Amino acid sequence: MARVHGNRIITRRTNYSLLKDYRNYRSILIEDFKNICGYCGKNFEYISCQSQIDHFIPLSFCKENGKDELTYKYENLVYSCSVCNRNKSNDWPSKSFTSHHNNIQGYVDPASSDYDVHLSRDENGSIIANTEVGNYMVSHFKFNVRPIDIIWLVEQLQEKLIVLEKKIEQQMDNESFKEFYIISKKLNKSFSTLKEHKEQL
Structure with missing residues (x-):
């Protein structure tokens, strides 16, 4: 089980200027x-x-x-x-x-x-x-x-890819790890492209 907001904690600030609009x-x-x-x-x-x-x-x-x-x-x-x-x-x-x-x-x-x-x-x-x-x-x-679940899973996958990339970078002398690294980079680039073009989707 996970939180609806994941690891984000939502809290409204109490120190703010009161606005009429x-x-x-x-x-x-x-x-x-x-x-x-x-x-x-x-x-x-x-x-x-x-x-x-x-x-x-x-x-x-x-x-x-x-x-x-x-x-x-x-x-x-x-x-x-x-x-x-x-x-x-x-x-x-x-x-x-x-x-x-x-x-x-x-x-x-x-x-x-x-x-x-x-x-x-x-x-x-x-x-x-x-x-x-x-x-x-x-x-x-x-x-x-x-x-809603699809958006959640895509975001969770990207977060895991970032962690995985850091681990793979430490093992770049291993050819298998290098291949995984290239694939993860391409996938991450696809996520970035998806964000950039979200208005068209």
Whole structure:
């Protein structure tokens, strides 16, 4: 089992300048969320899917219940892919500002340690539920029908290739290792090309 975010730890900074337009937080959100979708963990280096800023407690719910300040509070923002943002939309079953779920339905803030309690990845990189709330999120984000696992596996493979290349470099006098080294270099170059042309895919 692995974390949805892998080895990246998402934490929102607490020292920031308060801005009236939440879209102006984009640059620090990218840093704090390590350039991945807070919900599904997709790395934006590998995908052409548009990044968006989601209001964890939905914008409509905040405005309808007199909490306009939450529309621009950094603590309520999630760096998200457009698919996760669209799937979650205005859904907020808890109807509360303090309780985000009722242990059956609702959501967990991806910048909290509780996210790992409710969701994880199996050995194939698929996002799976560990709790009832996790089941609710898998269903609403449609984690079980999206190719999130492929992106995860490609990234994991590249990380392992980098480690392997370093080990092979130390054994370059061995012809077999040299061949593996050349192949891994070509594969890594292919990954780089994939990133460069992701908009066309």
